[in-house]
Each structure stands twice: as structure tokens, then as C-alpha cells.
Amino acid sequence: MLLRGAATLLFINVQALKYLRYTNRLADFVQRGSPAIRPGSKGSRNANGHQSRRRGQQREKTTIMSDIKTWSGSIRKLAPAEIGKFRDHLLRLDANSRRLRFAHGVSNSFVEQYAEGMLDDGSIVFGFFEGGEVRAVAELRKLGTGEAWGEQAEAAFSVETKFQEKGLGSELMARVIRSARNRGVKHLFLSCLAENGKMLSIAKKHDAKLHFEFGEVTSDIVPEDASHFSLLAEAVEDRVGYMMAVFDLQKRHDEAEAALDKAA
Numbered sequence: 001m002l003l004r005g006a007a008t009l010l011f012i013n014v015q016a017l018k019y020l021r022y023t024n025r026l027a028d029f030v031q032r033g034s035p036a037i038r039p040g041s042k043g044s045r046n047a048n049g050h051q052s053r054r055r056g057q058q059r060e061k062t063t064i065m066s067d068i069k070t071w072s073g074s075i076r077k078l079a080p081a082e083i084g085k086f087r088d089h090l091l092r093l094d095a096n097s098r099r100l101r102f103a104h105g106v107s108n109s110f111v112e113q114y115a116e117g118m119l120d121d122g123s124i125v126f127g128f129f130e131g132g133e134v135r136a137v138a139e140l141r142k143l144g145t146g147e148a149w150g151e152q153a154e155a156a157f158s159v160e161t162k163f164q165e166k167g168l169g170s171e172l173m174a175r176v177i178r179s180a181r182n183r184g185v186k187h188l189f190l191s192c193l194a195e196n197g198k199m200l201s202i203a204k205k206h207d208a209k210l211h212f213e214f215g216e217v218t219s220d221i222v223p224e225d226a227s228h229f230s231l232l233a234e235a236v237e238d239r240v241g242y243m244m245a246v247f248d249l250q251k252r253h254d255e256a257e258a259a260l261d262k263a264a
């Protein structure tokens, strides 16, 4: 009964989300006078001469959940109970990805300790879930002291090797920027090594100001002001995400019980 109610609620939320995506595109069309996404036109290369995956599309800066995606999982905010999944994801990063994520090589114990503080100070962590595991993450952290979000925040990203170059980093960036703009953030900073072509490629698409120093780059992205669309979109997605988290927890609970029964 409870499960059926939850499933109905999820269905309603998903429909709301679809409607929202439609209205978002419509609003974008009205504001910019151009369709948000036009699939199927000819391919293009980015500034680094790298072949762009979404061939010839006019990629809008705030695209969320693009229709043309090459992954099958879902993205939602992580619940505090999912710290373990966040930690396991970071530990699974290959050595080079881990080095690029933290700007230098770090030990497993460092990663474990870092993951423990995942939701400290009201930070937001988006996770990409596939097969019950977190395979990619975007972190949005406040800068400065105090409870409230100030004008500055910091973002960080990690995508497991097998899942890289499928558009996940870009999708997560769009979520982080939307969450930042909904909280009044005016400067979203992102630090990475100067050699990190993929990260810089994503940042440049959001007109980031790049500051190079001693092999590292700080990107400064200025999010647009919040709109009722951006606020509503995040609120609806949060509700869907909450339902997904409940389903995932229920599934883990059922699996643990089944394993115990089997062992008995």
C-alpha cells in the first residue's frame, strides 16, 4: 500500500519534471529566439580541436537532463546516509583521476576522511547512480564562514573512468550552477590542474574566467540570477530524488535481509 502510494507520487513528480523540461525549453525559446537543442545537424570541434560529442548542437549553458544522453542511470542529491557510497566512488577513481580531482596524489585514508565531511556546512552533493552505486559526483560547497550561502561557492567534480566523456561532467556542472544560482551565489569557483583539458573545456562553456598560476587554474563562473523556473526545477527534482533515495534504501534493506535469511 505504502509502496503503491510512493510509486504514484513518483509518477506524478516525473510527469511534473517532463512538463517542466518542456516549459523550460519554451521559456528559453521565447527569451533567446532559438530552439534550445537541435539534434542531428553536422558535427563540430571544440577549442582544443576535440570532436564534440553532441554533434552540431547549440548546447545551451543551463541544459539539464538533455534528451541525448549516453548513460542509463539517474542523477540526484545524495542523502546523509549515502556517505559510504560517496566514499566508495572516490576510492574507485583510478590514480590519475584521483590526482586530477585533488590536484595531487592522496592516500585512501585521506579520501575516507574527506568523504566523512561530505555534507558539512550544508554542502550539496549530486551523485550519478547506476546499478546501485555512485559513479560520478559534483560537490557544491559554501565559501566563507556562517550558516547562510554567501556570494561565493566552490565546486568539484569526479567521474569514474568508465563513465567519462559521456556528458556526465557537463550534466553535473549544469546542476551545480543551477543550485548555486538558486542560492544567490555570484561567483562559483573551480580549481583544477592546468593539464585538465576536460574540466577546462566544461568550464569554458560556462564563460568561466580562468586564472592560471603555478600549474593550477582557478575558474570563476558567474551564475545567472535565480528565476522561478530554476527554483521550481530544483524543487521538483529534489522531490523525485527523495523518492528515489527512499526506494534505494528500501532495496538495500531488502537485499540485506535476504542475505541474512540465506546465511541462516
Ligand SMILES: CC(C)(COP(=O)(O)OP(=O)(O)OC[C@H]1O[C@@H](n2cnc3c(N)ncnc32)[C@H](O)[C@@H]1OP(=O)(O)O)[C@@H](O)C(=O)NCCC(=O)NCCS
Binding pocket: 046, 048, 050, 051, 052, 053, 054, 096, 097, 098, 100, 101, 102, 155, 156, 157, 158, 159, 160, 163, 164, 165, 166, 167, 168, 169, 170, 171, 191, 192, 193, 196, 197, 198, 199, 201, 202
Ligand atoms: C573532468 C571530468 C569531471 C569531466 O567529466 P566527463 O563526464 O568526462 O566530461 P564530459 O563528457 O561532460 O565533457 C568532457 C568534454 O571535454 C572534451 N575533452 C575530452 N578530452 C579533452 C581534452 N584532452 N582537452 C580538451 N577537451 C577535452 C570532450 O570532448 C567533452 O566536450 P564536449 O561535451 O563538447 O564533447 C572527469 O573527466 C573526471 O572526473 N576527471 C577526474 C577528476 C577531475 O579531473 N576533476 C576535476 C577537478 S575538481
